[in-house]
Amino acid sequence: MAIKNRCTWCEKDDLYRNYHDEEWGVPVYDDQKLFEFLILETFQAGVSWHLILKKRENFRKAFLNFDYKQVALFGDYEVQELMKDAGIIRNTLKIESAINNAKAFIKVQEEFGSFSKFIWSYVDGKPIINNFTSLNQVPAYTPLAEKISKDLKKRGFKFIGPTTMYAHMQATGMVNDHFLDCWKRS
Numbered sequence: 746m747a748i749k750n751r752c753t754w755c756e757k758d759d760l761y762r763n764y765h766d767e768e769w770g771v772p773v774y775d776d777q778k779l780f781e782f783l784i785l786e787t788f789q790a791g792v793s794w795h796l797i798l799k800k801r802e803n804f805r806k807a808f809l810n811f812d813y814k815q816v817a818l819f820g821d822y823e824v825q826e827l828m829k830d831a832g833i834i835r836n837t838l839k840i841e842s843a844i845n846n847a848k849a850f851i852k853v854q855e856e857f858g859s860f861s862k863f864i865w866s867y868v869d870g871k872p873i874i875n876n877f878t879s880l881n882q883v884p885a886y887t888p889l890a891e892k893i894s895k896d897l898k899k900r901g902f903k904f905i906g907p908t909t910m911y912a913h914m915q916a917t918g919m920v921n922d923h924f925l926d927c928w929k930r931s
Contacts, residue, residue, distance in 0.1 A: 749766075749928040750924075750926045750927055750928055751765055751766070751927055751928065751929075752765060752880075752922075752923055752924045752927045752929075753879070753880060753924070754880055755769075757795065758795075760795065760798050760799065761795060761798070764798055765929070766929070768916070769915065769916055769923075770872075770915060770916075770918050770920075770921050770922065770923050770929060771918045772872055772917070772918030772919070773861075773916075773917040773918055774861045774865065775861065776813075776850075776854065776859050776860045776861055777810075777811055777812070777813070778811075778917075779860055779861060779864065779917060780811050780813045780847070780850055780860070781805075781811035782913055782916045782917050783846060783850070783905070783913060784804065784808055784811060784816075784843050784846070785797050785801065785804060785916075786905075786909050786910075786912050786913045786916065787839060787842055787843065787846065787903075787904040787905060787909060788804070788833070788834045788836070788839050788843075789909070789912065790839075790904060790906075790908075790909055792834060794912075796834075797834075800832060800833055800834070803830070803832030803833050804832075804833050806832070807827055807830050807832065807833050808843065813847040813850050813851060814847075814851065816843060816844055816847035817844065817847035817848045817850075817851055819844045819847075823844075824837065824840050824841060824844070827840045828840065838904070839904060841903075842902075842903040842904040845901065845902070845903050846902050846903060846904075846905070848901070849897070849900050849901040849902045850902075852900065852901070853900060864893070864917075864919070865919065867889060867892070867893055867919070868889075868919050868920075872918050872919060872920060872921045873889075873919065873920045873921065874920075874921045875920060875921060875922050876925055877922055877924055877925070878924055878925050878926070879924070883922055884911070885907075885908050885911065886906075886907035886908045886910065886911040887907075887911055887920075889914075890907045890908075890910040890911035890914060891907040891910075893910050893914075894906055894907045894909070894910040897910070
């Protein structure tokens, strides 16, 4: 059996390898899945992505399978209940931003027909393919991520700075940052 070359960042453990091999950089056009990554990326700010992946199923339960229509209806009671949930990152501002972002997400859908159409319009519906060979070449964010972040903030989104936006773009395949020698490039 041939050994697969992977991006070096994912070689920490099976959780990272599976995420890399099955999800990271794969284009996502489904609104619910895009919302899932928005939630996960906003909670990731200040903590490791590995921790978010470990808690992903807990987030899925806490945020009702990432049903943005239901999350948009959350109020003070749900915020207090989520603050008691040790299975997620218990940060009031992040929880409130998830609820706020669900409402803003729906407004974008109403304006553009889907969140996917809106977000993918920034890259003309096709992933940007980068040609990195090592982690130190991958930027924390790009001017495009900054532009999208600013637009989302104008539309009412919170906790969606350019670094978070770039991570979202990588996760959802808007940019392909797999290293040149990674098997996912073929």
